[in-house]
Amino acid sequence: MHWSSRAGRAALAGIALASPLRGQALTATELGVGALATWAHRDFYGVGIELGLRPSSDGRISLSADGGTVDGHAGMRVEATAQFLVTPSAKTGVSPYAGVGVAYVGSRAYRGTGVLVVLVGCESAAGRRRGWFGEVGLGDGLRLRVGWRWRNFPGWWAP
Numbered sequence: 001m002h003w004s005s006r007a008g009r010a011a012l013a014g015i016a017l018a019s020p021l022r023g024q025a026l027t028a029t030e031l032g033v034g035a036l037a038t039w040a041h042r043d044f045y046g047v048g049i050e051l052g053l054r055p056s057s058d059g060r061i062s063l064s065a066d067g068g069t070v071d072g073h074a075g076m077r078v079e080a081t082a083q084f085l086v087t088p089s090a091k092t093g094v095s096p097y098a099g100v101g102v103a104y105v106g107s108r109a110y111r112g113t114g115v116l117v118v119l120v121g122c123e124s125a126a127g128r129r130r131g132w133f134g135e136v137g138l139g140d141g142l143r144l145r146v147g148w149r150w151r152n153f154p155g156w157w158a159p
Contacts, residue, residue: 026089026157028054032064032133034147040140042071044105050147058085060097064145075107079139081117088126091159095126103139115140123149128159 030052038044046068054060060083067076081101088095098120106112119137128151135145153159 024154024156025057026054026127027056027154028052029152030054030060030062030149032147032149034064034133034145036064036066036068036077036143036145038077038105038140038144039142042105042107042110044068044070044075044077044140046075046077048077050149052149054085054088057088059083060085060099062099062101070105070107070110073107073109075105075110077103077105079103079117081119083119083121085126090125091127092125094122094124096120096122097126105140113140117143119143119145121145126151127153127157129153 032050032052034050035047036044046066048064048066050062050064052060052062062081062083064079065076069075079101081099083097083099086096101117103115103117104112105115117137117139119135121133121135123133124131130148130150133147133149137143
């Protein structure tokens with residue numbers, strides 16, 4: 001094929017136009033509130049906030065801080081997780097995800113400890129501006145988190 005032909009120029013124009021579109025990942029910044037419970041040697045019950053960053057279409061980095069009780073004493077739990085979103089642009093239905101990370105659980109009554117966290121979760125339509133979420137997993141015992149997330153997407157995304 002000769003590149004000076006009309007078909008060659010059309011092919012080059014198509015490649016040039018399609019390349020920027022492929023590079024547009026659906027990024028987002030998220031803020032969430034929720035309740036967390038872990039059942040282990042020392043049970044934790046608390047409420048807190050979560051900040052999430054979706055640097056790519058299918059990934060989320062999440063940091064959460066919860067205040068509550070550890071076996072009836074004032075305590076806290078801080079978590080950092082990396083999560084894989086299965087359907088990050090879904091505008092309807094339920095969007096599953098999974099993640100791994102670390103957590104710190106502390107209380108004045110007990111020495112704090114770091115733990116590994118593994119979780120699976122689902123959220124309502126990950127491509128919408130807000131919705132509920134629920135997670136179950138392991139991390140200092142059985143772990144359950146439920147709550148609500150607000151998402152800020154790029155201007156070109158129409159949720």
